């Protein structure tokens with residue numbers, strides 16, 4: 683039997699095997715009478731002719747669309763995984779990695795625009811007492827409450843990150859030292875008027891503010907802000923010190 687590109691003679695066989703062949707090279711199936719003198723009366727022969735170009739094109743478009751949908755889904759999953767990897771699970775604030783990413787993003791922006799960038803290290807005062815008096819679970823709630831108040835009071839461009847325990851960092855985009863100090867005074871007032879629900883507990887913090895100097899890395903900036911926060915603690919807590 684000779685096979686050419688235009689037609690293919692086949693005896694009857696399972697549909698699945700025809701579909702398989704058809705998937706690889708779409709062909710249209712049409713039956714023709716059994717050849718005269720055929721010794722197998724139940725056998726029919728079929729001529730498969732090529733599908734119209736429009737159907738081939740449609741099939742190709744369908745496969746392309748399916749691949750694009752799959753890629754979009756994988757991109758969504760990747761973005762979700764990255765967001766989880768950069769987030770503190772308890773408070774929803776950024777974690778250190780999230781802070782690092784945000785710092786790099788902001789740095790690129792302020793270098794272009796010439797704007798200032800300030801970083802704050804903030805440590806809740808007497809947090810051990812909150813845990814000891816009200817329990818660890820209330821302590822957790824206090825951390826969540828603090829982040830909520832900070833986020834509500836800050837601009838959407840600013841970042842709240844949890845460095846660990848009851849220590850946080852704030853990245854204040856476009857803020858110089860004085861503006862950052864004023865922002866921190868505002869946050870102190872917000873916490874004063876928004877005590878922890880149910881307990882009525884007022885949280886206070888000690889914080890150090892550092893404005894980024896040229897060529898300063900995140901680690902160096904964090905170091906200066908941390909020392910200022912340490913000074914705030916040792917000066918009596920519930921205060922903000924500029925580096």
Ligand SMILES: Nc1nc2c(ncn2[C@@H]2O[C@H](COP(=O)(O)OP(=O)(O)OP(=O)(O)O)[C@@H](O)[C@H]2O)c(=O)[nH]1
Nearest residue numbers: 805806807808809810811813818819821822847848
């Ligand atoms: N509930 C809760 N407590 C935490 C978490 N991480 C750290 N802590 C607690 O935070 C407390 C920190 O205590 P300290 O380092 O003595 O700090 P502090 O009591 O705030 O004292 P000062 O910093 O001097 O004001 C400890 O009791 C830790 O167990 C957390 O995720 N949840």
